[in-house]
Amino acid sequence: MELIKSKDIFLLMKDTLRLIHPRLMDHGSRVAYMVYKMLQEKGGYEEFELADIVMVATLHDIGAYKTEAGALNDMLRYESRDSRAHTIYGYLFFKYLSPVEDLARVIMYHHTDYEQLKKVNYEHKNLAAYINIAEKMDIYSSAMGSQFNMQMFHKQAGVKLSDEGLDLFYQVAKKYDIFEKIKSGKYKEELDDIIDYMIFNNEDKKKFMEMLMYCIGFRDEGSVIDAITTVSICGELAQKLILNEEEKERLYYGALLHDLGMLTVPQKITDAPRKLNAEEVKVINKHVNVTVKLLENRIREDVVAIVAAHHERGDGTGYPNRLKNYQMNQEQRVLQVADTVTGMINKRSYREPLTKVEVIKALNEEAAKNRLNRQVVETMINFYDSIMEGVSTKSAEIMKMYQTLTSQYNQVSKKFNI
Ligand SMILES: [Fe+2]
Numbered sequence: 001m002e003l004i005k006s007k008d009i010f011l012l013m014k015d016t017l018r019l020i021h022p023r024l025m026d027h028g029s030r031v032a033y034m035v036y037k038m039l040q041e042k043g044g045y046e047e048f049e050l051a052d053i054v055m056v057a058t059l060h061d062i063g064a065y066k067t068e069a070g071a072l073n074d075m076l077r078y079e080s081r082d083s084r085a086h087t088i089y090g091y092l093f094f095k096y097l098s099p100v101e102d103l104a105r106v107i108m109y110h111h112t113d114y115e116q117l118k119k120v121n122y123e124h125k126n127l128a129a130y131i132n133i134a135e136k137m138d139i140y141s142s143a144m145g146s147q148f149n150m151q152m153f154h155k156q157a158g159v160k161l162s163d164e165g166l167d168l169f170y171q172v173a174k175k176y177d178i179f180e181k182i183k184s185g186k187y188k189e190e191l192d193d194i195i196d197y198m199i200f201n202n203e204d205k206k207k208f209m210e211m212l213m214y215c216i217g218f219r220d221e222g223s224v225i226d227a228i229t230t231v232s233i234c235g236e237l238a239q240k241l242i243l244n245e246e247e248k249e250r251l252y253y254g255a256l257l258h259d260l261g262m263l264t265v266p267q268k269i270t271d272a273p274r275k276l277n278a279e280e281v282k283v284i285n286k287h288v289n290v291t292v293k294l295l296e297n298r299i300r301e302d303v304v305a306i307v308a309a310h311h312e313r314g315d316g317t318g319y320p321n322r323l324k325n326y327q328m329n330q331e332q333r334v335l336q337v338a339d340t341v342t343g344m345i346n347k348r349s350y351r352e353p354l355t356k357v358e359v360i361k362a363l364n365e366e367a368a369k370n371r372l373n374r375q376v377v378e379t380m381i382n383f384y385d386s387i388m389e390g391v392s393t394k395s396a397e398i399m400k401m402y403q404t405l406t407s408q409y410n411q412v413s414k415k416f417n418i
């Protein structure tokens with residue numbers, strides 16, 4: 001059973017990051033294109049290797065989504081003067097969360113001066129050097145327009161930028177009309193062709209999908225904790241309700257991705273320490289359709305359907321489609337309960353976590369009104385302690401890795417005074 005194609009995972013990641021800041025993703029695509037043409041010209045790479053490289057090159061500035069959150073428009077600043085924060089965070093993000101950790105250091109070194117990079121012992125250092133060149137070419141050609149001349153970097157050859165890389169770039173830029181293709185947007189077709197060669201095995205796919213979920217942490221780390229909690233509760237409930245393997249896998253992906261669209265809700269609304277007004281509730285409620293739109297045509301329909309129904313309620317009072325209980329399947333009902341419980345047991349800006357007694361009372365009320373499914377609610381209540389134990393063990397494992405990433409970043413940034 002294939003729930004999602006490798007290339008669609010990559011496209012989904014791009015679309016998700018575009019929600020935060022579209023221009024930075026476009027920069028990534030142009031840089032990836034230039035690097036791809038350089039490597040293709042150089043030869044010796046299989047298509048699937050080029051596809052992996054295109055992915056990393058596209059996401060080379062992924063750290064900036066976190067470290068430059070308030071100043072993503074000021075690309076010239078963090079790309080030319082303060083590059084350390086985004087290279088380190090991007091490196092750690094790839095090292096801990098992606099299945100291609102051997103390429104993570106490419107991100108770490110993509111702003112390192114060539115003189116220094118030369119001395120580093122790392123098999124993919126040329127790739128970092130090429131990204132550095134492509135990135136300069138893209139930023140300066142975009143900023144300078146007709147004043148731009150790619151030879152202007154020649155004085156940096158062998159010092160800041162790789163001399164071999166620069167020569168290769170000049171050659172490729174002329175031969176393939178790189179700047180023209182970028183201007184006309186034609187480069188996108190060539191990129192689309194190469195990403196068809198992406199092949200990840202199932203384990204790598206799972207890791208990429210989880211990495212995608214972690215992208216919501218660029219905006220708000222609390223939503224990562226929520227997502228991990230919901231995924232774990234769904235896993236426990238699926239076990240107790242004896243869902244089959246296929247249902248479990250669909251539910252897993254649905255739970256993982258169900259709130260991606262929250263990235264578009266302004267933080268002043270998500271963090272408001274008070275009850276929201278009607279207008280604000282409307283804005284929040286849109287996150288379901290935003291998520292569905294992101295996932296549609298990328299991941300299989302039955303997973304999208306699980307996501308789409310996570311705020312529906314059995315009595316027809318939910319949103320966005322006011323579905324009734326009989327219109328929903330078991331996986332949808334499980335996610336509704338898991339998402340509700342997550343909302344109650346995790347801290348919110350406007351209240352403390354609810355106690356077990358309070359959670360059970362609230363769940364019983366929802367089931368009595370036919371808003372949440374009685375069977376799922378009863379399973380949740382009957383196995384409450386064992387489910388919560390499973391949740392905290394699983395969450396603890398995942399949170400440990402995520403916290404290692406964050407604390408390593410904090411340590412390094414303190415050391416370098418970032
Ligand atoms: Fe960068």
Ligand SMILES: [Fe+2]
Nearest residue numbers: 060061079135
């Ligand atoms: Fe960049």
Ligand SMILES: [Fe+2]
Nearest residue numbers: 258259287310
């Ligand atoms: Fe939601």
